[in-house]
Amino acid sequence: MAQPANPDADLHWLYEAIKLSRYCPPSATAFSVGAVLVTGDGRVLSTGFSRERDPSDHAEEVTLARLGLAGHGAAAGPGLSADSFADPGATHGSWASEELAGATMYSSLEPCAARASRPTPCADLIIASGVGRVVIAWREPPIFVQGGGAVRLRQAGLAVTVIPELAGAARAVNAHLLS
Numbered sequence: 001m002a003q004p005a006n007p008d009a010d011l012h013w014l015y016e017a018i019k020l021s022r023y024c025p026p027s028a029t030a031f032s033v034g035a036v037l038v039t040g041d042g043r044v045l046s047t048g049f050s051r052e053r054d055p056s057d058h059a060e061e062v063t064l065a066r067l068g069l070a071g072h073g074a075a076a077g078p079g080l081s082a083d084s085f086a087d088p089g090a091t092h093g094s095w096a097s098e099e100l101a102g103a104t105m106y107s108s109l110e111p112c113a114a115r116a117s118r119p120t121p122c123a124d125l126i127i128a129s130g131v132g133r134v135v136i137a138w139r140e141p142p143i144f145v146q147g148g149g150a151v152r153l154r155q156a157g158l159a160v161t162v163i164p165e166l167a168g169a170a171r172a173v174n175a176h177l178l179s
Contacts, residue, residue: 010135013038013106014166018137020049021059021108021173027051030117030144032173033109035059037067037131040102056117060107061125069129100130108170110140110162113148123149126158133159137166143177 013036020034030050037045048062111122111134126134139162140147150160171178
């Protein structure tokens with residue numbers, strides 16, 4: 001079962017995701033997004049940001065890949081040591097399903113429900129991972145693809161929380177795309 005909403009923790013971790021989005025290499029064709037995956041007891045399992053290793057990387061995809069849940073591993077992100085999260089080379093079988101079900105994915109932007117760069121959108125990766133809860137700052141505007149990730153996540157039974165008071169901070173990182 002996903003961890004219950006804790007407004008202070010949600011604000012803290014979502015702000016951390018927004019800070020990670022500032023590490024994204026600039027792009028005229030993609031949003032800058034940061035993500036943090038946190039266990040129900042407040043341990044960071046993994047982090048990621050868009051274009052971290054490859055121009056097609058999405059933040060949630062990198063975050064899950066570090067845990068062996070999205071196809072490929074990665075090294076620790078900025079400001080984090082390898083012990084900031086679990087073994088980046090671990091496979092899905094290494095993670096207790098109850099730990100992932102109780103985890104929350106914090107993302108500065110709504111996880112994508114469609115994408116042009118890879119076949120599996122982030123919403124589907126999150127659903128397949130077993131993560132039970134997603135918290136976002138900003139719903140995806142229809143600049144590159146239609147949004148709808150939050151709806152897809154809810155339809156799959158995940159708890160989704162939107163914290164609109166942090167949407168401005170997430171938009172600010174992407175101001176170059178919104179003019």
